[in-house]
Amino acid sequence: MRYGILVLICFAVTLLSCKKDDDGGIVEVPPSLLSDVAPEDDEKIREFLNTHFYNYEEFKNPPEGFDYKIVIDTIAGENANKEPMMEDAKTITFDVSSSHLGLSAGEENIKHTLYYIEARKGGGGSPTYADSTLVRYQGYLLDGTQFDESQDFSWTSISRIVARGFADGYAQMSAGTSDQIVENGDGTYNINNSGIGLVIMPSGMAYFNRSPSGLIPAYSILMFQIELGLYVENTDHDNDGIPSIQEDLNSNEYLNDDNTDVDMESSLTGLLPNYRDPDDDGDGVLTRDEIIIENGEITFPDSDGDGVPDYLDPDSN
Incomplete structure (x- = not known):
């Protein structure tokens, strides 16, 4: 088996798996537990990384005309002496809760491990998971099935990404720089010092029990190659004056569970x-008007001295 790899962004729609009962009716199958699936996924990923290699030799000594695409093959036969991907893979662990995936199981902070390889380090800095990024990508299942591709660079951000591990993956990489953009003459362009890497995520950091397309079954481990071109440092998605990365109030590297005025909002x-x-606290005063920005520095007034800054305190006015 030999295939090239890159990344994906797609949207999930199915929440529960179903099957027919003996009478021909539909029976809802409750989702598996994160605590059961996470170690199973980790075992599968480690087995894959220990039995496959990528074209690391070409990345170390690029031949003339090399396209800087990651290519994976099985360690066997004439490739029996190749270094397994596990030797280059690095890991980072995240806490995932059932509520993050819209599940009612009540599991909290289940450890999930994301694996990544930075095949070519970019010439620029590294984005956070909350920053908007310019990427090219291609996505695969572990069996080599391709589920999506972006052949040209496109901007994406955490607000558009359902597979959480995608942003957590590119946050481990270095991007390119704008002075290395090269026009191809056909409306496309390359970034000569872009970062190129591989990310493999467990299903709990992807779509878990959901099946967003016929190509991605429930409980699928996803594998991405990401070419990271550029990024917007301190991206502020809602333009409220506070970089999105600073709106992770519980510091769990997941932004969608930080909602100060959730009790005032509705479906x-x-x-x-x-x-x-x-307007983070829903008091009718814009967040931008309840903070102070001077010389790029943000301060957070607390008018009533209760320890809660005004922009998060609906009772401060």
Whole structure:
């Protein structure tokens, strides 16, 4: 088996798996537990990384005309002496709760491990998971099935990404720089010092029990190659003056569970986590008008001295 790899962004719609009962009716199958699936996924990922290699030799010593695409093959036969991907893979662990995936199981802070390889380090800095990024990508299942591709660079951000591990993956990489953009003459362009890497995420950091397309079954481990071109440092998705990365109030590297005025919102008006809400406390005063920005520095007044800054305190006015 030999295939090239890159990344994906797609949207999930199915919440529960179903099957027919003996009478021909539909029976809802409750989702598996995160605590059961996470270690199973980790075992599968580690087995894959230990039995496959990528074209690391070409990345170390690029031949003339090399396209800087990651290519994976099985360690066997004439490739029996190749270094397994596990030797280059690095890991980072995240806490995932059932509520993050819209599940009612009540599981909290289940450890999930994301694996990544930075095949070519970019010439620029590294984005956070909350920053908007310019990427090219291609996505695969572990069996080599391709589910999506972006052949040209496109801007994406955490507000558009359902597979959480995608943003957590590119946050481990270095981007390119704008002075290395090269026009191809056909409306496309390359970034000569872009970062190129591989990310493999467990299903709990992807779509878990949902199946967003016929190509991605429930409980799928996803594998991405990401070419990271540029990024917007301190992206502010709602333009409220506070970078989105600073709106992760519980510091769990997940922005959608930080919603100060959730009790005032409804499904009719829309639930807006703080990084997408220009009025974080729902008091009718814009967040931008309840903070102070001077020389690029942000301070957070607390008018009533209760320990809660005004922009998060609806009783401060």
